[in-house]
Amino acid sequence: MPAYPERLQALLDVFAGVTDTHERTQLLIDFARRFKDVPPEVATRPFGAEHLVKHCESEAYAWAVPNADGTLKLHFAVENPSGVSAKALAAILDKALSGLPAAEIAKVDPEIVEKLFRQNISMGKGMGLMSMVLAVQALAKRHL
Amino acid sequence: MTAIADRGYRHPDRLVSTDWVAAHTSNPNVRIIESNEDTLLYATGHVPGAVHVDWTSDLNDQLRRDYIEREGFQALMSKIGVTPDTTVVFYGDKNNWWACYAFWVFQLFGHTKAHVMDGGRLKWQKEGRAWSTDMSAYAATTYVAPARDDARHRILRDEVIQVQQRGGQFVDVRSPEEYAGTRMHMPEYPNEGAIRGGHIPGAKSVPWARAINPEDGTFKPADELRALYVEQNGLRGDEDIVAYCRIGERSSHTWFALTYLLGFEKVRNYDGSWTEWGNLVGVPIEK
Numbered sequence: 001m002p003a004y005p006e007r008l009q010a011l012l013d014v015f016a017g018v019t020d021t022h023e024r025t026q027l028l029i030d031f032a033r034r035f036k037d038v039p040p041e042v043a044t045r046p047f048g049a050e051h052l053v054k055h056c057e058s059e060a061y062a063w064a065v066p067n068a069d070g071t072l073k074l075h076f077a078v079e080n081p082s083g084v085s086a087k088a089l090a091a092i093l094d095k096a097l098s099g100l101p102a103a104e105i106a107k108v109d110p111e112i113v114e115k116l117f118r119q120n121i122s123m124g125k126g127m128g129l130m131s132m133v134l135a136v137q138a139l140a141k142r143h144l
Numbered sequence: 145m146t147a148i149a150d151r152g153y154r155h156p157d158r159l160v161s162t163d164w165v166a167a168h169t170s171n172p173n174v175r176i177i178e179s180n181e182d183t184l185l186y187a188t189g190h191v192p193g194a195v196h197v198d199w200t201s202d203l204n205d206q207l208r209r210d211y212i213e214r215e216g217f218q219a220l221m222s223k224i225g226v227t228p229d230t231t232v233v234f235y236g237d238k239n240n241w242w243a244c245y246a247f248w249v250f251q252l253f254g255h256t257k258a259h260v261m262d263g264g265r266l267k268w269q270k271e272g273r274a275w276s277t278d279m280s281a282y283a284a285t286t287y288v289a290p291a292r293d294d295a296r297h298r299i300l301r302d303e304v305i306q307v308q309q310r311g312g313q314f315v316d317v318r319s320p321e322e323y324a325g326t327r328m329h330m331p332e333y334p335n336e337g338a339i340r341g342g343h344i345p346g347a348k349s350v351p352w353a354r355a356i357n358p359e360d361g362t363f364k365p366a367d368e369l370r371a372l373y374v375e376q377n378g379l380r381g382d383e384d385i386v387a388y389c390r391i392g393e394r395s396s397h398t399w400f401a402l403t404y405l406l407g408f409e410k411v412r413n414y415d416g417s418w419t420e421w422g423n424l425v426g427v428p429i430e431k
Contacts, residue, residue, distance in 0.1 A: 021201075022279075026187065028184055029184055029187055032184065057181075057238075082266075083182065084182050084184040084185055085182050088184065125181055125182060
């Protein structure tokens with residue numbers, strides 16, 4: 001079992017307790033509704049290709065901006081208006097990982113996607129979402 | 145976009161317009177079915193009265209790599225309140241890619257009173273039509289289905305090998321990069337489900353989305369589809385055609401276009417697709 005950062009583990013525990021498909025869907029949608037687009041002081045459109053999450057069909061972008069205390073703040077943009085899952089994952093990653101040191105964020109693996117989405121996932125979409133986690137991991141590694 | 149009836153399709157009745165759907169959302173003899181890639185989408189808002197059919201959990205057997213059998217289909221039809229006389233209309237995200245997939249599975253059970261809403265979610269949304277977040281529920285029905293019949297619309301591995309060996313027609317509807325074998329995996333994620341990259345020898349590359357108008361997700365008119373599949377890629381409509389992609393979803397969209405819009409009668413969807421062919425021991429591939 002990988003040791004996840006505390007806030008992420010708490011969220012994973014919440015999801016683990018939700019076995020009903022409808023409830024899990026609603027929980028994920030609630031996160032998607034809380035998704036906040038990258039603020040203009042961090043990035044404006046058109047976004048740089050280096051921030052594009054590869055193989056995510058929802059055209060997601062990710063940024064990791066250092067805070068004054070050396071931790072990172074994650075930001076995302078999801079250009080596909082129907083990319084509900086991508087927005088949900090972005091909101092979850094922000095809530096669970098922003099404010100942590102790069103070394104902590106770099107350790108988070110794509111396995112969490114399955115734990116969060118379970119049956120709400122297709123193979124292609126799953127890999128797109130996993131690459132969002134990989135993108136965050138890669139961004140964090142740049143700040144090590 | 146011109147009216148569906150004026151686009152020169154062989155079976156124009158297989159497509160219905162958003163206007164038609166809007167006029168039939170309360171018709172008890174019509175069931176609107178949403179099928180998406182993003183399974184969260186339906187719950188965020190759907191065509192009023194529409195039910196959700198998810199290809200992973202509803203249409204696939206959960207243990208075998210195969211579709212549900214008769215009992216599973218009957219149970220699903222009962223759950224969504226459909227009888228053999230109900231007209232079903234599919235729509236969804238990604239230009240109806242998953243809607244066509246669900247439509248295709250329904251054809252394996254002979255539910256021919258089936259249509260696709262031209263343009264799918266995208267067009268409905270762009271036209272500013274009503275969305276509902278109510279979870280639609282209908283009284284359970286009794287549906288007696290025939291056994292699943294794969295022969296007409298589906299092709300399985302052994303026969304695909306025979307078609308390949310006799311130089312039959314294949315249409316590869318994946319991206320040009322997947323066709324060329326240059327896209328196999330994403331960085332740090334080594335396996336997209338196939339050991340080898342490339343395509344079935346002799347396959348024509350016609351990415352599925354070339355059949356649609358990207359601005360509203362509607363299908364292109366028949367003359368444009370004919371130019372694409374017949375004139376530019378040499379497909380012969382009177383001979384066997386096997387459509388494939390990665391797992392058979394994108395190719396069901398092409399299967400729909402070739403079968404119903406152009407009227408080709410021998411088109412089958414190879415749902416084993418590249419995740420099977422790209423892993424099969426001993427079969428040839430081309431890059």
